[in-house]
Amino acid sequence: MSEQPVDDMVVTPWDVSGELDYAKLIEKFGTKPMTGSLLNRIESLVGDLHPMLRRGIVFSHRDFDWLLNHIEKHGKSDFVLYTGRGPSGNTHIGHLVPWQFTKWLQDKFDVHLYFQITDDEKFLLDPINRTYAQMQAYAMENAKDILAVGFDPEKTHLIIDSKAGPKFREVATTVSSRINFTTAKAIFGFTESTNIGMIYHAAIQSAPCFYPSVLLGRNIPVLIPAGIDQDPYWRATRDVAEKLGWYKPTALHSEFIPGLGKGGKMSASQPNSTIFTTDTPKQAGKKVKRAVTGGRQTIAEQKELGGIPEQCNVFSWYRTIFEDDDSALQKRYEDCRSGTLMCGPCKQELADRVVIFLEMHQSRREDVEDLVEQTIIRE
């Protein structure tokens, strides 16, 4: 008999699967846990805390304490935000959650956001089955979803890799000069058969950490709100920063939003357990009602034993995105545990909220269409 691996959690920039243990991820990636003291410092700077901060969904960071020291000294707006999206398909709700948090950061700290869309990387990952033009088209579609989240168009700069300009290229080339194949291989798991475009892409994805400094003509810190799976990119970047005299990027890591099926993060490759921003409200409602929950086999059993919200995708969606009110969330948790709330109505309520959310998002998506061109940075 072959042994089962004790730990089947896989978290890389290209794959998140298995049962996720966030304490182990902090250990694995060598980051630091979010603390109450850091939350207090945020609150005293901006007046309140986003639900993802209050609820521990933002669970880890790199040098966020250093960034707080910096802005406590130089002003709360003395940094920029950088996050990204790999446009291999349509946007889903799992993407929107960290973007909403990023918007909150932009609003509260009043800072510029550089949003990279890596259409070139998505092509390079599978050049046989994908075309460059397809990935560019997804990039433009995804850009609408990004702007529909409500970022300040005056302070938001879309870096679409295939459209990036000479200053951006200069930063990428400079970064690439300081990463050798050994380092790239160790960090990203490249092999001898990896194509040279993917190898180089490490530099393209690092470049936005320094591009704002080059544009501004002075060193400015960068905060990256992202999944911890993207952390390897910033590890290479941090080494380069030290060599080149730029600030090392700082990061806030949030939990992965689960799909409606079993395990891992919400993924476009499992369309039935994922709600896309382009789904019709009817499709979306159906998917929610088929969700895997933390409920029991029968209603009788559930009334007796109560449900398990900790193992419930539906509860997870309320916690991360569909219930802003902490006391309402707490009540839902207790009603589930006590066997008062059954899965049927709980799913129905989520489906209703998802439908409203989608309708609003889709309408905003149309409204921002004209903003896409003007927010693309081509310098």
Place this chain on the structure above:
Amino acid sequence: MSEQPVDDMVVTPWDVSGELDYAKLIEKFGTKPMTGSLLNRIESLVGDLHPMLRRGIVFSHRDFDWLLNHIEKHGKSDFVLYTGRGPSGNTHIGHLVPWQFTKWLQDKFDVHLYFQITDDEKFLLDPINRTYAQMQAYAMENAKDILAVGFDPEKTHLIIDSKAGPKFREVATTVSSRINFTTAKAIFGFTESTNIGMIYHAAIQSAPCFYPSVLLGRNIPVLIPAGIDQDPYWRATRDVAEKLGWYKPTALHSEFIPGLGKGGKMSASQPNSTIFTTDTPKQAGKKVKRAVTGGRQTIAEQKELGGIPEQCNVFSWYRTIFEDDDSALQKRYEDCRSGTLMCGPCKQELADRVVIFLEMHQSRREDVEDLVEQTIIRE
């Protein structure tokens, strides 16, 4: 005693040194020798032959026979020229020789020329001691020398890597998706400690082979007049072309122009044996008069035995650039062999011609300054 290597000839894209044996280079690089039959076909297409063709200075080719078949069928202008320059310093006369031949090809075949200036590569080769901005500045200076050669500004497109646009990047990314690290390593001699920018540059230097086809929206052959040392780049490119359905690039290889000192090709790293386009006429004249020749130790000896033009840098310069007239060249050869012509007057005459050439080049260099911007392609 340690053994001397029998063959100390080194020819790579980054180094040409030792005693050059062109027959061996053809064997080493797997190219084909230029033949009288190919020369006849050129002559019947365009009416005459450039001295570099008549004198065998263009000694090798890749698929030039295929290209002749193509244009004999589709018209003599149904291809484009591609050549390049790595701007690590000022231009010298050794660079101008193949450019003059390229201009002749442009004029005679009436074709477009894509001229790549790899400022990014020159930075990536030595990021510690060079800056990106320095290499960009050299690129702009070199561009003036290129245009001063007299290329048709309406049909000449400078691809300055640091200024290249999104369509060019698309081609480079596409090429990079089909070259893996194993291939790049084998062809270019990369190691694990090569930086990822240099690794990727193989794709940047291949891209101009296909960029004209993308711009035109149809497959068009490319002819590369270049030193044989650049051949490895086209080997990778030819593999990619087959995979992507583009024409494989064809090439004409010319001999290296020797410096005025001993061995190898003219090199900016030996400034005393190299004449730069920015040298004053006085400096240039002095350098020629100090040249290593094929002359004997004493005048008496030379009168008795004659000189050895085959081993003479001065004669080599007459042969490649400073004597268009075949019968005058033949006479100089015979006068040297017979002991009639001494090195002093032969050098003096070359110095005079070099000075006139430089003065004309420098004046044209000023005239074309305004053309640089309009010939840079940024698509």
